[in-house]
Amino acid sequence: MSRPPLSVQPLSPRDARRRRLVLAALGLPALAGLAGCGGGHDDRPADPLLRFVNGTRDVTLASFYVDDLFATSLNxxxxxxxxxxxxxxxxxxxxRQGGNELERVQLAFFGDSATTILAYGSTAPGxxxxxWVVAEDSARPAPGxxxxxxxxxAVHRPQPLAVHVGAAGAPLGTPTFTLDAYETRSGFxxxxxxxxxxxxxxxxxxxxxxLDYPAALLPADTVWHLAVVPRAAGSDRVNIAAIRERGDGQTWTA
Structure with missing residues (x-):
């Protein structure tokens, strides 16, 4: 079952509607017995949360699987x-792309955890x-x-990239992040x-x-991972998959 973008369907913490969506989307036998548990009614850890992002160059429809059972497909x-x-x-x-498996990993998922898995790269020759596995357990920022x-x-732009996060009318100035090469990640x-x-x-x-995205709303006391990804196979420009820990995510494009 295809799911809408994170910007359209944000996380709604531990509600019954999300449980129904999860059971339909992931379809895992292990989930069948979980529909009535969790939610803070006892001292047991909450079940792990998992979501996916398609940041590839050319996998038009990426199909994600958990234990070889279909979870979701994403553009x-x-x-x-x-x-x-x-x-x-x-x-x-x-x-997978069609019947071709592109990547496979084994991960341990613990109670009270949230994880985002970003698929990135290209299926082109070479x-x-x-x-990129994002464990959403970062330290909280200072108040406000x-x-x-x-x-x-952005596999199609492997040279160093500058990411500027600033006021709407301000000149670029010093980059907030300089990413020296493909697969580089910054500190916080x-x-x-x-x-x-x-x-x-x-x-x-x-x-x-x-990329020139004019209105990125960043609420207080939140943590974000900004993945610079390709826009589409025929474009030289980029998007940002803006992943908010334990919250909604957004695709920033312009």
Missing amino acids: LGGIGSIYGELSRATHTVSV GDVRF QVRLRAFHA VEVPAGTYRVRVTPAGAPDDLL
Whole structure:
């Protein structure tokens, strides 16, 4: 079952509607006995949460599987799923294009955890599709602040990229993040909560706008992972899959 982008269908914490969606979307036998548990009625850990993002260059429709059972399919460009619940155990997670498996990993999922798996890369000759696994357990920012980090997943623009998070009318100035190469990830920075203009350029080429997103709302006391991903197979520009820990995600494009 295909799911809408994170920006359209944000996480709704531990409600009955999400449980029904999860049971339909993940279809895991282990989930069948979980529909009535959790939710804070006892001292047991909450079931793990898992969601997916398609940040590939050319996997037009990426199909994700958990323990070889279909979970969801997602269009490229940084489109993501809603969260699903699964059992507290080690699970095999994979992504396929048609009948061709592109990546497979085994991950342990613990109670009270949330994880986002971003598929990135390319199926072109010499390319590779990989997973970036985001464990959503970062330290909280200072009151009124937002924690951000960035990841270079734009396989078609492997040169250094600059990510600017600033006021709408401000000149670019010093980049918030400089990602030195493909698959580079930054450390965290903190900024005051607010609405920001987010721009991506090649490092040292501020006039070459690869992304200009005018209205990124970053609420206080949140943590975000900004994955710079390809827009589409025929475009030189980029999108950002903006992954908010334990919350909604968004695809920033312009």
